[in-house]
Amino acid sequence: MCVSMGYPGKIAQKLEQAGIAVGDTIKLTSTGKQYCGVLMPHNDFSSEDIITLKLDSGYNIGIEFKERSTLELLEKGMLSEETKRDIKDDADKPTVAIIGTGGTIASYVDYRTGAVHPALSAEDLAYSLPELAEMANIRATVLCSIFSEDMTGSHWQALAEEIAKELNGGAAGVIIPHGTDTLGYTSAALSFMLRNLSGPVILVGAQRSSDRPSSDAPLNLLSSVGVAINSDLGEVAVLMHEKTSDSGVAIHRGTRVRKMHTSARDAFISINQEPLGVIKDGSIGFKQSYNKKGKGPVEVNIKLEKRVALLYSYPGIRPEHLDILAQTNKGIVLAGTGLGHVPQGLVDSVKKAVSSGVYVVMTSQCLYGRVNMNVYSRGRDLLTAGVISGEDMLPETALVKLMWVLGRTDKPQEVRELMDRNIAGEISERRYLLKKMVDTQ
Amino acid sequence: MCVSMGYPGKIAQKLEQAGIAVGDTIKLTSTGKQYCGVLMPHNDFSSEDIITLKLDSGYNIGIEFKERSTLELLEKGMLSEETKRDIKDDADKPTVAIIGTGGTIASYVDYRTGAVHPALSAEDLAYSLPELAEMANIRATVLCSIFSEDMTGSHWQALAEEIAKELNGGAAGVIIPHGTDTLGYTSAALSFMLRNLSGPVILVGAQRSSDRPSSDAPLNLLSSVGVAINSDLGEVAVLMHEKTSDSGVAIHRGTRVRKMHTSARDAFISINQEPLGVIKDGSIGFKQSYNKKGKGPVEVNIKLEKRVALLYSYPGIRPEHLDILAQTNKGIVLAGTGLGHVPQGLVDSVKKAVSSGVYVVMTSQCLYGRVNMNVYSRGRDLLTAGVISGEDMLPETALVKLMWVLGRTDKPQEVRELMDRNIAGEISERRYLLKKMVDTQ
Numbered sequence: 041m042c043v044s045m046g047y048p049g050k051i052a053q054k055l056e057q058a059g060i061a062v063g064d065t066i067k068l069t070s071t072g073k074q075y076c077g078v079l080m081p082h083n084d085f086s087s088e089d090i091i092t093l094k095l096d097s098g099y100n101i102g103i104e105f106k107e108r109s110t111l112e113l114l115e116k117g118m119l120s121e122e123t124k125r126d127i128k129d130d131a132d133k134p135t136v137a138i139i140g141t142g143g144t145i146a147s148y149v150d151y152r153t154g155a156v157h158p159a160l161s162a163e164d165l166a167y168s169l170p171e172l173a174e175m176a177n178i179r180a181t182v183l184c185s186i187f188s189e190d191m192t193g194s195h196w197q198a199l200a201e202e203i204a205k206e207l208n209g210g211a212a213g214v215i216i217p218h219g220t221d222t223l224g225y226t227s228a229a230l231s232f233m234l235r236n237l238s239g240p241v242i243l244v245g246a247q248r249s250s251d252r253p254s255s256d257a258p259l260n261l262l263s264s265v266g267v268a269i270n271s272d273l274g275e276v277a278v279l280m281h282e283k284t285s286d287s288g289v290a291i292h293r294g295t296r297v298r299k300m301h302t303s304a305r306d307a308f309i310s311i312n313q314e315p316l317g318v319i320k321d322g323s324i325g326f327k328q329s330y331n332k333k334g335k336g337p338v339e340v341n342i343k344l345e346k347r348v349a350l351l352y353s354y355p356g357i358r359p360e361h362l363d364i365l366a367q368t369n370k371g372i373v374l375a376g377t378g379l380g381h382v383p384q385g386l387v388d389s390v391k392k393a394v395s396s397g398v399y400v401v402m403t404s405q406c407l408y409g410r411v412n413m414n415v416y417s418r419g420r421d422l423l424t425a426g427v428i429s430g431e432d433m434l435p436e437t438a439l440v441k442l443m444w445v446l447g448r449t450d451k452p453q454e455v456r457e458l459m460d461r462n463i464a465g466e467i468s469e470r471r472y473l474l475k476k477m478v479d480t481q
Numbered sequence: 482m483c484v485s486m487g488y489p490g491k492i493a494q495k496l497e498q499a500g501i502a503v504g505d506t507i508k509l510t511s512t513g514k515q516y517c518g519v520l521m522p523h524n525d526f527s528s529e530d531i532i533t534l535k536l537d538s539g540y541n542i543g544i545e546f547k548e549r550s551t552l553e554l555l556e557k558g559m560l561s562e563e564t565k566r567d568i569k570d571d572a573d574k575p576t577v578a579i580i581g582t583g584g585t586i587a588s589y590v591d592y593r594t595g596a597v598h599p600a601l602s603a604e605d606l607a608y609s610l611p612e613l614a615e616m617a618n619i620r621a622t623v624l625c626s627i628f629s630e631d632m633t634g635s636h637w638q639a640l641a642e643e644i645a646k647e648l649n650g651g652a653a654g655v656i657i658p659h660g661t662d663t664l665g666y667t668s669a670a671l672s673f674m675l676r677n678l679s680g681p682v683i684l685v686g687a688q689r690s691s692d693r694p695s696s697d698a699p700l701n702l703l704s705s706v707g708v709a710i711n712s713d714l715g716e717v718a719v720l721m722h723e724k725t726s727d728s729g730v731a732i733h734r735g736t737r738v739r740k741m742h743t744s745a746r747d748a749f750i751s752i753n754q755e756p757l758g759v760i761k762d763g764s765i766g767f768k769q770s771y772n773k774k775g776k777g778p779v780e781v782n783i784k785l786e787k788r789v790a791l792l793y794s795y796p797g798i799r800p801e802h803l804d805i806l807a808q809t810n811k812g813i814v815l816a817g818t819g820l821g822h823v824p825q826g827l828v829d830s831v832k833k834a835v836s837s838g839v840y841v842v843m844t845s846q847c848l849y850g851r852v853n854m855n856v857y858s859r860g861r862d863l864l865t866a867g868v869i870s871g872e873d874m875l876p877e878t879a880l881v882k883l884m885w886v887l888g889r890t891d892k893p894q895e896v897r898e899l900m901d902r903n904i905a906g907e908i909s910e911r912r913y914l915l916k917k918m919v920d921t922q
Contacts, residue, residue, distance in 0.1 A: 187822065187825075187857065187859055188818075188819075189794070189796075189817075189818045189819070189822040189823060189824050189825075189859060190824050190825050191796050192796050192797050192824075193796065193797055196796075219819075220819060221818035221819035221822055222796050222818055225795065225796050226796075299818070299819065299847050300847055300848060300849050301847050301849040301850040302819055302820045302821075302845050302847045302849070302850030302851055302852065302853070303820065303850050303851070303853070304849070304850060307847065307849075307850070346797055348797075349798070349802065350793055350795045350798075351793075352791055352792075352793040352816065352876075353630070354666065354791045354877065354880060355630075355632050355633050355634065355663050355666050355667075356633050356634055356787055356789075356884075357790070357791075358809075360809070361790065361806070364805055365802070368799075368801070375793065376630075377629075377630045377662035377663055377740070378629075378630070378660075378661060378662035378740065378743055379743045379744065380743075381628065381630040381662055382630060383630050383631050383633075384628075384630075384631050404743050406740050406741055406742050406743045406748065407741060408741050408742040408743070408745070408748075409742040409743030409744050409745060409748070410743055410744070411743060412743065412744070416628065418628055418630060435793075436795065439795060443797075
């Protein structure tokens, strides 16, 4: 669970001394200033010394609790369901499904007056971002509430089935608030698992939680609902801030996007392809061609081979590292150097792995550009050893794709053919790239 | 060896039929055009169907050999040492040492009339880039001639000793032509190994070999000599094209640079720091502060612990993967997700590894930004388990640094202290980054 009620350490002690619980209206005095508001649950995404209050304005504020700060109870809160507001569906509005998974973005919708449990509900959302309920009927469910680094293939599978159910049940689009750490892996997985989409499937995250004035959660979430109801997108996309400012939100293709910064709001970048589009001032501008939504029904292919590993090459890497992975996996994605290389000593291990029936796919740790194993003799040796080229796929996308492909077939010819084929926008046509290379000469 | 005399397959056969050897002057007719020139050795970096000729102008040209292309011998070449030019040292000029290691850049200087063996010599260089000899006395040696993906800690050690010898022997600067695949790893290693530099140590590569009109080799190499003789830089730096055009060459700090594109000429990027400077139209402009060269002598610390592994985290990674690495290594660098996270299931393995005396360092696969394990509870669990923060170091630089630190000491407190300390510009002061983050809020 991402949001725990209890504050850690020193603050917990002070709260107890003052007889204060989450949901109570309190007065906090810190560095000479007074703040009155409802005490919110502590957010695991906040620093340990931050107290979050919901002000009368409805906004949350995070206040640093210092050595000399004091707390005073003004009014006990109502820790009950009664605080929930009753929002009725409007038949004239489209329905948007929101499937919660956890992450920083969820901390926004989890903050509400008096309600202690962090479950995501339509009412929670409406209360925290009233604009949402004005735009659409919100149908919110919680699939899980975990740190995204704990997402696994099983979560992707459950998510894909839930999305299909929502779209086939009439939702105009589906929004998945998700932790940013592995957002790109999940978006790639859903891109392969879902076919024939009848509406946009949008993963959205936040790099700054809502107790900070700089939170990117509201804009990202509102933009997601905008794309869900006002676009003809029929793909899995990731919506995140385009720049560090609030100037726009980029729409990234699910198989092309990568978290490229640990903390900045514009951390998500489309690699080897421009973003599909940008939302500025509420209007959606597409810049790339994309799959249009169809009539459905949505098809789901969730089978995965989970015994697939990702191995990053580096100077001094020992062949045994690869040998051991080959013993317990059906597939290995290498993040080689440059155009797709590994040290000489690993070539034999690759050969052994391939002969024992393990599929080895080559990508590049450069991230940008295309693997090309025909240029240098090391690459040619690897091709001879049976390595499959990952073309211009991200290592992470190649990992997910190989899991998905091996879930469908174990016939060598079919595996090769599927890995080589562009299934969900993950591979660019070679011709285009070659043309670009010639142009720049 | 990177450059082999023999052309592969079909072309070799045609050459034999026409009685042509490398060094001969020939006429090549291809798609209606005729080319006359001296046949150069085949370059492993070229496609198999490319024939390289040195034209009268002195330039090399790569011509595609097609089905209907024909070859004609015009004049037998002189395969002897006699073709070498005798260049005398000029006492008024500074001396620059060039230590060859191989790679695409070396293919430039390896091309010369009549000379078959690919060894890098001062004469080779002078002949292929006459400007070099005008700028400085060139003292060229070859340490190795390998694909850079085969570089290991032993090569770094030999290189560091050779560099120190050259600088302490009076060279104004040292230039190391190097394959681009692992150039960033080598530059990081040399940055830690060499102290008290009396001149610039410059690694230089090329993304396009000299048989292509778009080669970046000449400009990169000339700029390197420029920096070696005309700057007061006392650091290990990487010089590569700043943009895809020939507009400038960037000077990257050795611990901050990463190959970020498989093939583009502007593939090298300084991460989490702007480049130290740029060379435009022959003039050097520094934009960052840097260590100035001193009087020497250069100190060398080449000891390395080679049992250090790099492990990239991904959804579904199994704890055994880490367990096995911990059994055979003294150090493990994790490329975690986001601010420095791994799946829950790995935390116990980290704990076990640390208790058994293995040093575990956390970096981020985001590449940009700083690891911060105090923000989320997973990070705090990892800190409790004994993980050392890699701050804003690149995963590759952290790997090299941990090898170097463990080569110096195995005392836990000292290892931590050294990993945490900025030794060669690899870590930015936290204060600066925090300030920037606050500014953008």
